[in-house]
Amino acid sequence: MPVTVACAQVAPVLGAVSVNLDAMAAQARSAAAAGASLVVFPECAVTGYPFSRTDAAAVASPADGPVAERLGALAASLGVHLAAGVIESSGADLYDALSLFGPDGARLATYRKAHLFSTERTVYAPGSAPVVVPTALGALGLTVCYDLIFPEYVRALVDAGASMIVNATNWITDPWQTGMGWDGPMVRSLARVRALENGVPVVMSCLAGSGGGFTSIGHSTIAGPSGRVLASLDAAEGLALAELPADDDADARRWSALATYRADRRPDLYG
Template sequence: MPVAVACAQVAPVLGAVPSNQARSAAQARSAAAAGASLVVFPECAVTGYPFSREDASAVAGPADAVGSLAASLGVHIAAGHIEAAGPDLYDALSLFGPDGARLATYRKAHLFSTERTVYAAGSSPVVVDTAVGRLGLTVCYDLIFPEYVRALVDAGASMIVNATNWITDPWQAGMGWDGSMVRSLARVRALENGVPVVMSCLAGSGGGFTSIGHSTIAGPSGRVLATLDAAEGVAVAEVVTDDADARRWSELATYRADRRPDLY
């Protein structure tokens, strides 16, 4: 059965939560009007992306307004936010159902570079049953680790959701870290696991870096179903995992069954 999914690529301002929420609501309405049953927002979409513990602490909080938005539109919404738990901060992704109920909150397991001075690492992979499939939740750097994504699929995930803020600067861009590269990440993770990947990225700039954008929805064969450039926008695509083409592809591309774990 086809499922329409959307990436809502936003450029939030750090700490400007009400205006960030208003911008996100407009994009969610656009995605719902286009028929999306699942809308995925980027990492830290609610708060903006902080580069210091002080800034992260100042904007940490629940994502309850996202649940209200999901209920008002009757869609599933996943959005990145910063969660406080005692003395610890987490780079989190919460998923809400069409009734507004929080279905799951995932805490980013793989922390990149200076993120380790800001956040605690999550320790619980999340695969959650929903009306749009079994969703494996990931945040940003998690997508770099193929074994982690593979473990989510082995645990039953039929779709990988990735909320991210891929950032770059002129030096990193010169090394090839750009929109085409991050789009390829979504494509390869989809291809090697035979499941769709919905990767929603931040746009804009902050902290001396540029958010790459290029949110991408990739089908199980790695084909790009919808994508964006570096600007704010909404990408919507219909994901089909059980039609004749999908079945033919899965019979040919038996990647998971062909593994040789005795060798590695």
């Protein structure tokens, strides 16, 4: 049965958790009305993206705290799977995390970002375990932002059974980075290549807006197993929806018969 997925590209206000949750609810309602079974929000969608530990601590919430209650209630009210970037507090530690909720409102998992970029290492503790979640939509491999740069990590999720990669991200840039080629088409290509090389869809939901002297790139992308862009956005807030090809789709079967990338690996040469 075909599955429709959505990237909800939002521009949260740092620290305005209640306002951000209201904006997310509006986007989720629109996605569900359009037929989405899975709605993916970006990294730090609930809180905005903090650049300091003080700002992160001020908006952090336990995995099963009030933020999770609101997100779970939203998923249940719409009957959808919902993934959203949160800042999780656990004792003295903070985590850049992605929580997944089922259509009954239950929190199915909270994944803690494993690969921390640059100054994030002064704010968060790194996650210590990959997460693949079995759902009615398939097994979802959860990733956050920088994780997508590491092909071996994404491949490990697929080898562990993931039939779809979900990535919540905040790709940011400034004039210097843009001049180096770090821009919308580049981050869109990351989703396409990870999908292509693993033969599974990649749903990459990115922040919009700006903060801390940086601009969020946006360009949320839903890439099919062949790397084909099924839906995408530019830098502005919006909603991208796509119906993923079913297993019995003729083109999908033909492609999977040809693109035997995982089976063709030669780990004896590079393992």
